[in-house]
Amino acid sequence: MIVITLTKVPPSLRGDLTKWYQEIQTGVYVGNVSARVRDQLWDRVMRDIGNGQATMVYNAKNEFGYQFKTTRKDRRVVDFDDIPLMKRLNTLEEPVKLGFSNASKYHRARLSSRKALKPEHPGHSERSTQLVAIDIETTGLDAVKNQIISIAAFKSIGIKECQHFDAYISIDQPVPENIVKLTGITDSKLKDEGIELVDALRSLKKFVGNLPIVGYNLEFDDKFISLGFKKYNQSGIDNKMIDLMPLVKKANRFLDNFRLNTVLKKYDISNEHPHEAYADAQATLALAEKLIKNGDLVI
Template identity: 60%
Template sequence: MIVITLTKVPQSLRGDLTKWYQEVQTGVYVGNVSARIRDLLWERVIKGIGTGEATMVYSTNNELGYQIKTTRRQYQVVDFDGIPLMMRLNAETTPVKHGFSNASKFHKAKVMAHKVANKDHHSAVHPLVAIDIETTGLDVTKDRIISIAAVKHSGDGDPISFQQLIQIDQPVPHQITELTGILSEMLTEQGVSLESALASLRDFIQQFPVVGYNLHFDASFLSMAFRKLDQPDLSNQMVDLMPVVKKVNQFLDNYRLETVLAEYHIKNSDPHRALADAKATLSLALKLIENGDLTI
């Protein structure tokens, strides 16, 4: 059994806890999860508590059968012959950064070590290319690529962009036009053949590592296109950012690109447009590298 009490914390933190615990009274959450999930949720509490306070009591193998963790500045958890006691301090101690468990302290030290090791790493990052495509649907065997975009970060100067509309022999579905803004007429007038677009893409990305968000989708369509043209697939290192984000942000409401970009304070000027999505994906990759969460 686990009980967490919260006082004056952000509403977003309360929402996160209700995914795992039941709120039996305002600010009081009860649940029964594994020790690993319990510690991860406590870290989430520490991270998102703001100026509020929290206390957690959970079952463990000691004299009382439970352990206590708290962020309350007026109290300190002390161990008295194996028994956890809440000792009230005579005077409020100097405010400290929240984080009282050994696991939390270790996690923060690890994060700080990453940041120190990766100081100025953004400018020294190895070259990489972010790609994104738009298609007529989700079925790789039936639907077609209608737009390809890529943004190259070489480490010197501003990123370089590549974008190409692709001609197809069928109308663009209405729902795809609504989502992407791409009309059949645009493909006819401005598009090139799939063979030409793929050749230009290969020349653009060269042997740079390729990053994408939910990259499996883009890569599967590109692989199918190369196969149809009887050409070899790309041999570049392919890095999908979605599993990286899922590993370091385990409490997002969802992992759609727009949600993840908002979490990292990255603006996407034109969502569901290949070039804008590629630019945003590159910014996300660089942010993950800067934070020490991604190595390429």
């Protein structure tokens, strides 16, 4: 059995889910579908969720007999000796600033604040803050069952200067056909160019050093990377982590959706190879810099 709870999501998403699940109470959906359909529907939830939140509970072969996923920013799903736990994060809501109850007032407030935060010499602010943007590609969405196949990171080191790290990861299973179509990563590419995950993680940790790490929907990447370090009994990365998605949602409440490609277009950032870790990490760094320049991200 599968249970999905939704809050503050677009009506179109709720209507879409009723094709597969029964809505037994407002925002609570129950159904019994295959794992493939379940994962595809969760992808659809992630794609169309807008400003809302979703949590899914489903059958799994572990101590409790179930596993769960969530989009909540104040919770994180963690694995403790094959036992799924929901970790409460110590996050504090920032006080709501004036003008949010009305769209026009909100936009006027945003424009005013951005003008006030704009530096006198805009060119001097480019890459003045050192940080690292990371992105990964995987064989699926489940960090326990699926594997990392590509890791990339871009590090700003000064004005208009950056360094990059990227690696393909050899795995012990075929790359699913839908992932090949999405990422362009094939079994032969991983065989020819892939390295062991443990070596990639060690190199990544050395590359990021102690700099702040940014990502888009960073919880997804962090979950896979953390479990990778745990698999090899290695200490993970404990740097400051900043997810850009909630910052974008706060700054742009009226976007049609918050998929990375949509957000990049909003900020006039080019990404010619979406779903390629190298390109996505580079675009994520550019997005972080735009958010810093606009005053929406403070490192």
